[in-house]
Amino acid sequence: MDKILGKFRACIDKYNMIEENDCIAVGVSGGKDSLVLLCALARLRDFYPKKFTVKAITVDPYFENKPGNYQSIKELCEKINVEYIIRKTSLYNIIFEDRKEPNPCSLCARMRRGIIHNCAKENGCNKIALGHHGDDAIETFLINLFNGGKIGCFSPVTYLSRKDITLIRPMLYLWENEVANACKRENLPIVKSKCPADGVTERQNTKEYITNLEKTYPDIKAKLFGAMERGNVSGFHQ
Numbered sequence: 112m113d114k115i116l117g118k119f120r121a122c123i124d125k126y127n128m129i130e131e132n133d134c135i136a137v138g139v140s141g142g143k144d145s146l147v148l149l150c151a152l153a154r155l156r157d158f159y160p161k162k163f164t165v166k167a168i169t170v171d172p173y174f175e176n177k178p179g180n181y182q183s184i185k186e187l188c189e190k191i192n193v194e195y196i197i198r199k200t201s202l203y204n205i206i207f208e209d210r211k212e213p214n215p216c217s218l219c220a221r222m223r224r225g226i227i228h229n230c231a232k233e234n235g236c237n238k239i240a241l242g243h244h245g246d247d248a249i250e251t252f253l254i255n256l257f258n259g260g261k262i263g264c265f266s267p268v269t270y271l272s273r274k275d276i277t278l279i280r281p282m283l284y285l286w287e288n289e290v291a292n293a294c295k296r297e298n299l300p301i302v303k304s305k306c307p308a309d310g311v312t313e314r315q316n317t318k319e320y321i322t323n324l325e326k327t328y329p330d331i332k333a334k335l336f337g338a339m340e341r342g343n344v345s346g347f348h349q
C-alpha cells in the first residue's frame with residue numbers, strides 16, 4: 112500500500128479533499144478499485160495531519176434476488192478498524208426483472224448513487240469517496256467528447272448542495288494498473304460482480320481504443336490527463 116500512498120496523498124492535498132473531522136464513507140463495490148481506496152484511506156487516517164473517520168458502505172444490488180456474500184470485506188473492515196455498512200436494495204429486481212432495461216448501466220448507476228448518498232448521510236458522513244482512477248477519468252473525457260461532442264468529465268471534488276454531501280475521488284493520480292498491482296500485493300478480497308451487464312460496456316471499447324493509441328503515442332494517457340488539468344476541465348486544475 113505504501114507504494115501508492117505518495118500519489119494518493121498528492122491528489123488529496125492538491126484538491127483539498129480532506130478537512131479536519133471529516134467522516135468519509137467509502138463506496139465499496141467489492142471490485143479492486145474501491146477495495147484499494149478503502150485500504151489506502153484507512154492507512155492514511157493513521158498518520159494524516161488532519162483527523163478524519165473512515166466508514167465503508169456497500170450497496171447490495173441483490174443480484175438474482177439473493178444477498179451478496181460480503182463476508183470477506185466484513186473481515187477486512189474489522190482488520191483495518193473501519194465500520195462496515197451493507198445496504199440491501201432491489202436494484203436487480205427493478206432494472207432487470209421489472210423494467211427489463213435494454214441499457215441498464217446508466218439507470219443502475221443513477222439509482223445506486225442516490226442510495227449511497229442517503230446511506231452516507233444516515234450514517235453521519237459528510238463525504239463520500241469513490242474509486243475512480245486516472246484511466247476512468249480519461250475514458251470518461253473521451254466518451255463525452257466522442258459521443259456527446261462535449262468537453263467534460265466527473266470532478267475530483269463535487270459538492271452536492273441538495274444533499275449537503277461532498278464526493279471525492281482520491282485515486283485520480285493513480286493508473287488502473289497501479290491500483291490492480293496494489294490489490295494483488297495486499298491480497299485484497301475481491302467479490303466478483305454477478306451483474307449480467309458486467310464487462311459489455313462502452314467503457315471497454317474506449318479502453319481498447321486508448322490501448323491502441325498508446326502504440327503510436329506512448330504517453331497519451333498522461334497527456335490527456337495533463338490536458339484536463341491544464342484546461343481546467345470540470346474542476347480539474349494545475
Ligand SMILES: Nc1ncnc2c1ncn2[C@@H]1O[C@H](COP(=O)(O)OP(=O)(O)OP(=O)(O)O)[C@@H](O)[C@H]1O
Nearest residue numbers: 138139140142143144145168169170240241242243
Ligand atoms: N454497489 C456499490 N456499493 C458501494 N459503492 C459502489 C458500488 N458500486 C460502485 N460503487 C462506487 O462507485 C465507484 C465507481 O463505480 P464503478 O461501477 O465505475 O466501479 P469500478 O470502476 O468498477 O470500481 P470497482 O473496481 O471498485 O468496482 C466505485 O469505485 C465505488 O467507489
